[in-house]
Amino acid sequence: MDPVSSIEGRAIPYGAKNVDTDVIIPAAWLKTISRDGLAQGAFETVRAQPGNVIDDPEYQGAPILIAGDNFGCGSSREHAAWALLDMGVTAVIAPSFSDIFSGNAFKNGILTVELPQEQIDRLMEVAKTDPISVDLESQTVTTPFQDRFTFEVDPFRKDCLSKGLDEVGLTLERSDAISQYEKNQAQTMPWLAKGTEIAA
Amino acid sequence: MASRPRTLYEKIWDAHVVETRDDGTSLIFIDRHLVHEVTSPQAFEALRLAGRTVRRPDLTLAVPDHNLPTTPRVDAAGNRIPIADPQSAAQLEALETNAPSFGIRYIGATAAEQGIVHVVGPEQGFSLPGSTIVCGDSHTAAHGGVGALAFGIGTSEVEHVLATQTLLLKQSKTMEVRVNGELGPGVTSKDLILHIIGVIGTAGGTGHVIEYRGKVFERMSVESRLTVCNMSIEGGARAGLIAPDETTFAYFKGRPLSPTGEDWDKAVEWWRGLHTDDGAVFDKSVTIDAADVEPTVTWGTSPEDTSAIGGSVPDPMSFADPNKQEAARKSLSYMGLEPGQKLSDVEVQNVFIGSCTNSRIEDLRAAADVLRGRKIATNVKWAIVVPGSGLVKQHAEAEGLDKIFIDAGLEWREPGCSACLGMNPDKVPAGERCASTSNRNFVGRQGPGARTHLMSPAMAAAAAVTGKLTDVRELVK
Numbered sequence: 074m075d076p077v078s079s080i081e082g083r084a085i086p087y088g089a090k091n092v093d094t095d096v097i098i099p100a101a102w103l104k105t106i107s108r109d110g111l112a113q114g115a116f117e118t119v120r121a122q123p124g125n126v127i128d129d130p131e132y133q134g135a136p137i138l139i140a141g142d143n144f145g146c147g148s149s150r151e152h153a154a155w156a157l158l159d160m161g162v163t164a165v166i167a168p169s170f171s172d173i174f175s176g177n178a179f180k181n182g183i184l185t186v187e188l189p190q191e192q193i194d195r196l197m198e199v200a201k202t203d204p205i206s207v208d209l210e211s212q213t214v215t216t217p218f219q220d221r222f223t224f225e226v227d228p229f230r231k232d233c234l235s236k237g238l239d240e241v242g243l244t245l246e247r248s249d250a251i252s253q254y255e256k257n258q259a260q261t262m263p264w265l266a267k268g269t270e271i272a273a
Numbered sequence: 274m275a276s277r278p279r280t281l282y283e284k285i286w287d288a289h290v291v292e293t294r295d296d297g298t299s300l301i302f303i304d305r306h307l308v309h310e311v312t313s314p315q316a317f318e319a320l321r322l323a324g325r326t327v328r329r330p331d332l333t334l335a336v337p338d339h340n341l342p343t344t345p346r347v348d349a350a351g352n353r354i355p356i357a358d359p360q361s362a363a364q365l366e367a368l369e370t371n372a373p374s375f376g377i378r379y380i381g382a383t384a385a386e387q388g389i390v391h392v393v394g395p396e397q398g399f400s401l402p403g404s405t406i407v408c409g410d411s412h413t414a415a416h417g418g419v420g421a422l423a424f425g426i427g428t429s430e431v432e433h434v435l436a437t438q439t440l441l442l443k444q445s446k447t448m449e450v451r452v453n454g455e456l457g458p459g460v461t462s463k464d465l466i467l468h469i470i471g472v473i474g475t476a477g478g479t480g481h482v483i484e485y486r487g488k489v490f491e492r493m494s495v496e497s498r499l500t501v502c503n504m505s506i507e508g509g510a511r512a513g514l515i516a517p518d519e520t521t522f523a524y525f526k527g528r529p530l531s532p533t534g535e536d537w538d539k540a541v542e543w544w545r546g547l548h549t550d551d552g553a554v555f556d557k558s559v560t561i562d563a564a565d566v567e568p569t570v571t572w573g574t575s576p577e578d579t580s581a582i583g584g585s586v587p588d589p590m591s592f593a594d595p596n597k598q599e600a601a602r603k604s605l606s607y608m609g610l611e612p613g614q615k616l617s618d619v620e621v622q623n624v625f626i627g628s629c630t631n632s633r634i635e636d637l638r639a640a641a642d643v644l645r646g647r648k649i650a651t652n653v654k655w656a657i658v659v660p661g662s663g664l665v666k667q668h669a670e671a672e673g674l675d676k677i678f679i680d681a682g683l684e685w686r687e688p689g690c691s692a693c694l695g696m697n698p699d700k701v702p703a704g705e706r707c708a709s710t711s712n713r714n715f716v717g718r719q720g721p722g723a724r725t726h727l728m729s730p731a732m733a734a735a736a737a738v739t740g741k742l743t744d745v746r747e748l749v750k
């Protein structure tokens with residue numbers, strides 16, 4: 074995973090509330106075997122409407138998405154995070170996120186920034202004409218004007234994101250502890266330690 | 274630790290902690306990992322890119338289920354029939370390649386043991402009591418029916434488990450769903466779980482692991498327990514549990530991957546201790562009277578939209594919560610139903626008996642009992658029975674159940690997820706209704722515009738016979 078420090082650029086002023094994972098990436102796209110290429114299906118139903126903000130040339134390649142309450146609710150499909158990444162979005166700003174989505178986003182190096190609705194409203198205004206900057210280190214969102222909004226981030230997640238650590242890599246560093254557990258289990262619960270080899 | 278009374282969940286959790294970190298999260302060892310074709314390709318790809326291996330291929334079992342067509346898979350000459358949909362074919366092919374290349378046991382599309390992961394796990398004796406089980410699929414909760422701590426995970430977590438055989442987790446809160454009394458005649462485990470979800474709501478179990486307690490569950494077969502735990506996720510809980518007992522032990526004795534000899538004795542000894550201690554405290558508790566449970570169906574597009582079959586479509590205004598009023602209005606418009614309409618007047622054009630909720634032998638027997646010597650109604654255009662696994666299929670055929678279905682006018686299919694989610698060609702046409710034994714009645718779940726009514730296998734069979742939602746007790750008096 075690439076380290077995340079600051080994300081600067083245009084932001085898509087999308088603003089919709091309760092955007093579920095079916096809206097972010099419809100079920101038909103779950104048949105892929107890759108994480109790439111999902112941008113094509115991202116927000117398919119939204120983009121079917123003429124004049125929608127996602128397809129507005131103004132925001133092509135924008136690294137930030139601004140949305141309403143409860144972003145990413147619905148199914149646990151990680152494809153939602155992959156679709157955003159494939160669009161080039163690496164930060165989403167919203168008043169709240171579904172737990173599963175924010176977990177999936179984090180695991181894929183997407184920063185989820187929670188800000189109160191008034192600040193979101195202000196950023197929606199700015200986004201129409203100017204870039205926005207999200208800084209992980211100082212935990213702030215700033216605009217070319219005087220705006221400076223601070224946000225919370227879980228210290229563990231901040232550390233992982235800023236160092237580009239992936240969770241698998243971190244856990245692999247605990248291999249000794251896992252081996253120790255396996256050794257104990259083979260003693261105390263041998264039937265669990267055997268798995269599919271039992272019928273070899 | 275041993276002195277404090279613990280819940281069943283806490284006992285399984287404690288037995289699987291590799292280490293606990295300062296922030297309260299724990300590294301939890303995973304005993305059994307089921308892998309299917311939809312949520313695994315990206316995980317294997319990530320392993321390959323990072324040059325990583327599967328830590329415990331022996332604790333991993335791969336089975337395709339979601340994409341497989343339920344039409345014959347081999348032709349008369351015994352050659353495999355390729356999957357027509359190129360994307361489905363590619364997902365299947367990815368699993369077929371990934372499993373052997375990472376050393377994982379693979380049950381292929383044409384093997385007799387193939388089936389829906391959640392049917393195959395217990396059937397093979399892979400999903401054992403007291404174990405931790407994960408799968409990239411939310412209905413992994415089903416395996417709680419054998420007394421295992423089982424839950425669905427995302428693809429990054431699939432990768433994490435493949436590489437490390439662990440997950441980093443925060444302990445969940447515990448919730449007790451206690452059912453007092455006995456179920457009436459003709460009322461099944463599916464009716465009970467639909468009723469429970471109707472009572473607690475789809476968010477009722479959020480953040481909790483549910484333990485189902487009471488005589489009703491003790492008297493249930495393991496298969497019925499799997500049905501109950503399967504739908505825990507529809508009640509918002511990530512996992513559901515029923516304490517293992519003599520019924521469970523008898524179920525596992527002699528299964529292909531069950532422990533044997535001395536291991537078996539040790540296992541049973543440990544399993545006997547797997548129950549909630551007297552005096553253990555749950556964070557939340559709900560009590561339900563079994564006598565209140567009738568054969569139950571859903572009328573809306575959320576699994577909490579349940580009603581006894583004798584009831585009517587509710588008026589959205591009858592809900593106190595304005596959000597629920599709005600949701601009910603939307604549901605009814607999607608479902609094409611009017612407030613006050615009697616549920617037993619609602620006609621169905623499709624019947625689906627299958628899915629990881631209700632596709633085991635007991636389910637097929639229950640449906641066959643209703644259909645024996647009867648014919649499906651003329652307005653029912655499509656009615657299929659999809660066994661949960663190839664072994665269930667063989668078992669049913671040995672009992673002659675296939676004949677009963679075929680004589681009644683239903684199609685007898687090959688095992689898989691099928692019309693539960695319509696990733697394969699089995700879909701319900703837009704605007705049509707389906708009496709379905711699956712677990713989700715979401716908008717478009719069984720195909721774009723499809724209208725799903727969830728119910729038990731016996732109730733689905735009754736609907737097939739009358740062409741309407743029907744109280745099965747009227748047919749089998």
Ligand code: SF4
Pocket residue numbers: 338339389390391410412628629630689690691693694711712
């Ligand atoms: S049968 Fe349905 S719910 Fe069960 S695993 Fe398959 S798609 Fe998921």
